[in-house]
Amino acid sequence: MKRRAARTIASWMLVFATSTLVSCGGSDGPAEPKPLTAQQSERLAQAGYTNYLAKGAEFEANSAFLLPGGTESLTLVGKIDWENHRGRALVRGEGKDAGITEVYWEEKFILERRPGLDTVISSMGGPTAAWIARTPDPAARQLDRLVGLIVGMATEQPDNAVLIQQKEDAAYLRDDELRGTKVEVLRYSDRSIYWLDAGDGSMLRFEGNSASGNAPVVIDVPSRTVVDPARPDAADVIPAEQIAEIYAGLMGS
Numbered sequence: 136m137k138r139r140a141a142r143t144i145a146s147w148m149l150v151f152a153t154s155t156l157v158s159c160g161g162s163d164g165p166a167e168p169k170p171l172t173a174q175q176s177e178r179l180a181q182a183g184y185t186n187y188l189a190k191g192a193e194f195e196a197n198s199a200f201l202l203p204g205g206t207e208s209l210t211l212v213g214k215i216d217w218e219n220h221r222g223r224a225l226v227r228g229e230g231k232d233a234g235i236t237e238v239y240w241e242e243k244f245i246l247e248r249r250p251g252l253d254t255v256i257s258s259m260g261g262p263t264a265a266w267i268a269r270t271p272d273p274a275a276r277q278l279d280r281l282v283g284l285i286v287g288m289a290t291e292q293p294d295n296a297v298l299i300q301q302k303e304d305a306a307y308l309r310d311d312e313l314r315g316t317k318v319e320v321l322r323y324s325d326r327s328i329y330w331l332d333a334g335d336g337s338m339l340r341f342e343g344n345s346a347s348g349n350a351p352v353v354i355d356v357p358s359r360t361v362v363d364p365a366r367p368d369a370a371d372v373i374p375a376e377q378i379a380e381i382y383a384g385l386m387g388s
Contacts (some may be wrong), residue, residue, distance in 0.1 A: 138333035163375040176300035179323055183290030185337050189359035190218040198281050198352040209277055214362040217289035222365035232278045240282055245271050266367045269375040313339050
């Protein structure tokens with residue numbers, strides 16, 4: 136991983152990482168979670184680095200934002216190139232992201248495919264099947280927070296296993312099975328839960344939530360492989376600033 140890119144992604148994820156990753160309510164462990172063994176701590180320490188070594192993966196990510204007036208939900212199914220910090224996914228969403236059908240990202244920008252805007256954009260002289268380019272905004276956008284989590288699942292070096300074992304909330308929750316594979320469900324801290332392959336320790340699922348408990352997220356990684364997410368043609372890309380009024384209306388601002 137390039138150092139410059141690592142710093143960019145770290146700043147991108149800062150808001151989310153400091154306020155959201157607590158265990159999902161759906162991950163009910165035993166009444167009394169057990170302290171991590173040295174081996175379990177080492178597995179947790181290696182999980183993100185194992186993803187980095189794999190270079191890429193296919194994933195499915197689901198998140199929700201529970202609001203007083205209703206729930207915004209979001210599903211991404213696609214590919215992530217952890218080595219080059221690129222990804223592309225099909226999108227299903229409710230709320231602000233309801234009109235997005237596909238998304239592509241690199242370290243400094245996100246491209247959204249919004250077919251509902253094709254007619255108006257083309258009438259303005261833009262592309263007939265536009266991808267809207269914008270800067271990531273994880274503080275305000277559920278989509279960007281989820282993308283940031285997917286990107287951040289790979290780390291360029293292992294964590295410190297000894298420090299993980301010393302964490303007050305780190306714990307073994309249970310043995311389980313996921314997609315036919317035996318797993319250990321381990322709590323890294325009060326902010327994250329990992330489902331790790333009982334055989335090779337690879338991360339098969341990540342669960343998180345917001346500190347207030349209103350933003351659960353589940354990211355599944357069914358396979359790791361080198362991927363090459365196709366970048367949309369430059370001729371089909373239009374900056375959000377060129378349709379600022381229209382875009383602001385979509386965001387409710």
